[in-house]
Amino acid sequence: MAMQLKNGKKGLLNEINVTPFIDVCLVLLIIFMIVVTATMLQLGYLSRLPRADGQPPHGGNSPEQIVVRLLPPCLPGQLETCQVYINRDFVPVNSFMSQMQAIAKSSANQTVFFYAEDSVNYENAMTVLDLMKNAGATNIGLLTEQYQ
Numbered sequence: 001m002a003m004q005l006k007n008g009k010k011g012l013l014n015e016i017n018v019t020p021f022i023d024v025c026l027v028l029l030i031i032f033m034i035v036v037t038a039t040m041l042q043l044g045y046l047s048r049l050p051r052a053d054g055q056p057p058h059g060g061n062s063p064e065q066i067v068v069r070l071l072p073p074c075l076p077g078q079l080e081t082c083q084v085y086i087n088r089d090f091v092p093v094n095s096f097m098s099q100m101q102a103i104a105k106s107s108a109n110q111t112v113f114f115y116a117e118d119s120v121n122y123e124n125a126m127t128v129l130d131l132m133k134n135a136g137a138t139n140i141g142l143l144t145e146q147y148q
Contacts, residue, residue, distance in 0.1 A: 067114075068085070071085065077123055082124055
């Protein structure tokens with residue numbers, strides 16, 4: 001593009017105008033989005049759903065789940081002030097280790113789930129997890145929603 005400079009001479013303008021290029025790219029993007037959407041609506045999604053044979057998973061003989069709950073009041077660093085439950089049974093902290101060892105021996109390789117209330121101190125929660133691990137629980141799962 002030629003233009004007249006201040007001193008009266010004609011010269012070339014060395015600026016690249018990218019606005020038309022961006023306009024073309026956006027139009028192509030919109031066309032691509034419309035074509036892909038229309039194609040997907042016509043074809044649908046191909047998926048292979050599993051067939052139900054009426055049998056429960058794992059033969060239906062799964063043992064009862066083991067859930068350890070840690071509930072307040074818990075003073076930081078004082079585990080004996082916490083309430084510890086194995087399933088629905090209250091367990092004093094001083095006998096927790098022996099009961100967990102018995103559970104770990106009777107149900108090897110079973111996942112033991114752990115739930116701690118939001119208000120429980122982190123140190124106390126980690127102490128209970130360590131006790132579970134030391135008692136022989138090899139698979140420990142953490143519950144994030146309240147166990148009913």
